[in-house]
Amino acid sequence: MPKKVENVGCPYCGVCCDDLVVTVSDDGKKILEVENACAIGNQIFHHATGGERIRLPRLRQPDGSYKDISYDEAVDYAAKVLHNAKKPLIYGFGSTNCEGMAAAAKVAEKAGAVLDNCASICHGSSFLAIFDNGYPSCTLGETKNRADVIVYWGANPAHAHPRHMSRYSIFPRGFFTGKGHKSRKIIVIDPRHTDTAQVADIYLQVKQGYDYDLFNAFRTAARGHEIPKEVAGIKREQILEVVEIMKKARFGTIFYGMGLCHSDGRNHNVDIAISLTRDLNDFTKWTIMAMRGHYNITGPGAVWSWQYGYPYCLDLTKKDIAYMNPGETSSVDLAMRDEVDAFFNVGTDAGAHFPIEAVKHLKKHPWITVDPNICMASEISDLHIPVGIVGVEVPGIVYRMDNVPIQYRKVIDPPEGVISDEELFERIHKRLCELEAEEAAKGQVKAVPEGIRAESEP
Amino acid sequence: MKTVTLTLTNPSELLLEGQNITPDNFAGKKAAEIAALDVWEGKQKSPLGKYFTVEGDGGATAAETKIVLRGDCTRVKRIGQQMTAGEIVIDGNADMYIGGWMKGGKIHVKGNVDSFCGIGMEGGELIVDGNAGSHLGSSPRGEWRGMKGGLIRVAGDVGNDTATFINGGTIVIGGDADIHVSTHGEGGIVVVKGNAKGRVGGQMVKGDIYVYGTIENPLPGFSMVGEVEQEVDGETARFAHYIGDLGERHPTSKGKTVYANIYTRI
């Protein structure tokens, strides 16, 4: 009899749907059906048992091909790379659990590495804004139960967070919002008329890159001052109309996305969005929330904050004190400035998602990928270490986009022999301690990692 | 005043962090002791002498110590960080954080500098003959008490986020400024002698900005209130006077609301 696993968390986006029902085959080896998931979440579960999985670490050979090696060998190689580099960079963690992130931090602290996560190229700007201006936010259930005005600004949940609108914001009926969609005003602000804009009551086509100016106009108008006839492509009347709606809301939430974080001004677009939210709280209740991308990309920000006080871009190279300054200690800047000499890509795909120039810089040095799947990063690595898929094969706590921890379950076993991120990092940590002890015993002789890197200088 | 000359003869592979290169740390030390001070290349801590040849001894106090850096310091960070007195001359370029958290003394960079120079500055002078990167005279992350005092002078262009959270002091830019000047400012003076791209004075509470050229995209939160004649950096000129950021909170003083000012030269 196939077995149904209920209340399964989805390891795709920051919406962290935890209502999936997954049907597993008799022998517990095959995922047969996934209910309640969006198209993307669905794909993740089916992909886990659908095709061939990598079951052993693979080490790059002189001819450029990969050779399977044991986990012990991989752990040894990885530990030596970390140990010998002057400034290794450990990056990723969009798709692992918090237990894995805590273990990786222990490794980074021991190795004197820079520890960074995907927020660095995603919602890192939000952190910068939060540092400067705070974060008047709420949990998603608050929005569902109370909100009568929703703003999506530079965010396109129809594509990036497929169930966000139905679970939390536009459509659900909550405690004080019994009429669901009918009782809510939806405002979408985006340079593109996105699929999200299709469901908006009001759509403002902001000129790309001028969000800050538009926020500035909103704030100025909210305080009763004159504004120009047109700002960022939006007519004054429309700005005033939206300002009135916002001021008269009972409870509003601004959801914002990469449209703010990826364009000119980055953090200040978010910063001024927060200022607007603060202003609106003088009139009524408003909250703001970052549309965090991966299902647990909020996780490293949480874990590393309680461990070190910084959510990302942690420079642990001094080994006795942590430092953070995005723009310097952020992965892409470190790459472009040739500041690091080894790269660990963990649970993400820097090969596909970094600008190719940054990839080329990083590739001058050893590159190790830890990921369940074949991806661009794994295909240019010196070492690829497969691990179990969190949320499918490995349980653990993940943090939803509103910082609510969700306990994820295991649906099936990982392929035989494949270990979890947490176990991998615990083993690397142990090996690092041994290397340190060996070095202390021998004096200052550096061990050279075994295995040969392909000659691949671009 | 005694002079210590550091010549970068053995450049690092990665970037070098030289927060110990300050008159405060060199004062009272012989050349050999200075060469033994720590610098960091990633996690590797080494003596300064591994990368630099050191000539000359430090003065008795920081104020009596001058440091001259020769060689290509493009990849040396944090020179003059937290210095309180004395002088540093960098013959060419330097990297990030030059004069960061500086309290006194003078730094003269004859080339370009990278980002975060003069951040958290409280006093002293930072002179850059070339260009500067982002976050010149800005505040460190999360700190609302930005630049408090001192003078920064950059002859060339600067990157984005100049003087974020500025509370005091003066920044004079000879060339153009990229977006965000004095964002969240609550005091201080920024002079841009070239053009400014946009987002000048956003979320600004108090303080003054002068732009001699044009502001490509002025913010809607600033409103023109008249024309004034003012003396700026030794010369007198006529300016259009704008107040703002009208979207931001503003304190009142003696019953009048205090705004931030932008002056653009007519």
Next chain:
Amino acid sequence: MSELLIRNGFVFDPLQGIKGDRMDIGVKDGKIVETSALASPKTIDAAGMTVMAGGVDIHSHVVGPKVNVGRLFRPEDKLFKSPLKRCSRMEMGFSVPSTFKTGYDYARMGYVFVNEAAMPPLHSPHVHEEIRDTPIIDNAAMPVFGNNWFTLEYLKNNEIENNAAYTAWLLRATRGFGIKVVNPGGSEAWGWGLNCVNIHDPVPYFDITPAEIVKGLIETNEHLGLPHSVHLHANNLGNPGNYVDTLESLKLAEGYAPKNDFGREQVLHLTHLQFHSYGGDSWGNFESRSKDVMDYVNTHDNITVDMGQVTLDETTTMTADGPFEHHLCSLNHLKWANVDVELETAAGVVPYIYSPKIKVCTIQWAVGLEIALYAKDPMRTFVTTDHPNAGPFTRYPQVIAWLMSRAARDATMKTFKWLDKTIDATSIDSIDRELGLYEIAQMTRAGPAKALGVTNTYGGLAPGMDADIAVYALNPEDMPSDPAAIEKAFARCALLVKDGIVTVQNGEVVAEPAKRTVWVDVKVPENAQVQRDIYEHFLRHYSVKLDNYSLFEEHLHNPRVIEVDATE
């Protein structure tokens, strides 16, 4: 079979009434034993030193979401402010230290048990993750109930039994310790940007008043017979003239008697009393009314309080009192974080600078000390700074020095810009009382342990209790004349034994024994209605599934469960 003999110290154990007698303390297998039970112990000489039980903190914000927001959004709280690594993990931060620094710093001060003052139930897995990463000290965490929709509905209808069943369920779901109430009704009102500023302000929609919430929760608490009492952060925190509301809140406990098997004698703990003892009607005529409040506390045995002492630092305020934090940020204009938690609570975080140059701050400083110095029964008034709200917990040694030494208070007052005005608005200058080591032991371990109902394990040195022993380099027969020496001795204990393991020596952490999570498991009769209500709210209003809400066993770390049977 590890055995220790701590010899010849001056022992202060208020739970046993031991007042500085020279005694030996025996330790075997993690427990305190009669010295006669030891075979071949390792001996530690404590001659000329003070021996107390490990410290117990009744109210501190050390783990959980708002604490972590405080860490995350204040990088400037770490820059040039973090010590270099001395223990196995880095120690970061000043006002909101990292979990590691929290554990190490408490241990260095001789503390072993810290009660997290507010756990949003929805976030309990986060709280427990941080507990795991907080070394050495044992932790408990109190879920917040004062704005919880279930609680509001049950208490509105006066359904104490249902509320008790729900409370028992939530304590188990979150592995929580007791009933915390923060600004009852006010944080729910904050969901609409509103507040309940006095105890008779009705809560929007729910049609119940803060007074009814508090009384209902006291009844619930005593109905269940929990180890700890209701733990209340009263309405109208931090405002001039609020002592009136505080007295009204305290009076809600009148007529209630404690019912429990844990030795607890109060029915209400009113926390950080300092923030609630203000007179005047504006910041201009702001003044201390600690005397009025403490007169009431002194004459009512069923109440305990803690100080919430302002330490005159730059710190980070954080509370489930969402409207208060919004109010605060509109005063100081600094960054403001807010998290409203669906159906349950809210929270806000704002940095704050208590400056000796600002009159309100120095008055607040005096109010806190007055509360402790006016206390007739030190077993009912406890040392806290409401960490990090009035100051970081690492200032406890300084607070102790202020309490033990008029000279220490005078030295601090000399730094005040508005000294005369502070003296006029307070009575601190007229108080000569200096507390002794016995009273400090009452206020920092025996008293809090008793109020928490954990005196079978914590807060004392009787055989059978946990071997948690702090030794301070202070000779009660030859106390230092310089109060700085007192502060130093309490900041870095000479020795901390935790669970029988030597953990701190000469102020340095030398071992990291396994820490515990202390929680309360209450057995209640089956209650179909409450089960149905829970099911309904999760189906319709929560954003997570019921089955994913209760803490999974694997996320509970080294539990110590206190069992309560409320089925009778």
Next chain:
Amino acid sequence: MANRITLNMITQRSIEEGVAMEKGKTTPEYFEACSIIEMHDDDVKALGLVPNQLVRVTSECGSVVVKAVKGRQSLYPGLAFIPQGVWANQVVPPRTQATGEPQYSGFPATVEPVNGERRKSALELVQGAVGLWRGDQ
């Protein structure tokens, strides 16, 4: 008719990209979802493109060949869109305004029709950039 225009480029997630990415970055689905560009009709007309014609996109730091398609989500004239992913990142400038975040959106790129060129696969682009591409195996 211009044979080359400069547009303001943005790169963001699309659901097709999301689904295909989880299937695998070496799949045909990923290739079709990501190696495309969307423009406003005016710009398509200005370039004289026929539907599904290949174009070369060139920015300050690189160049890539993608297929010009008509998207559901409309843009205004002068704005162009490539879904985030391997093709977009061939042209995304790595400059970060000292924030850590590359200029994924809002950078100038020229677009011109190409003849006789093909779209490269994800693997060819990434492995090729780092000298590991050994041709289709």
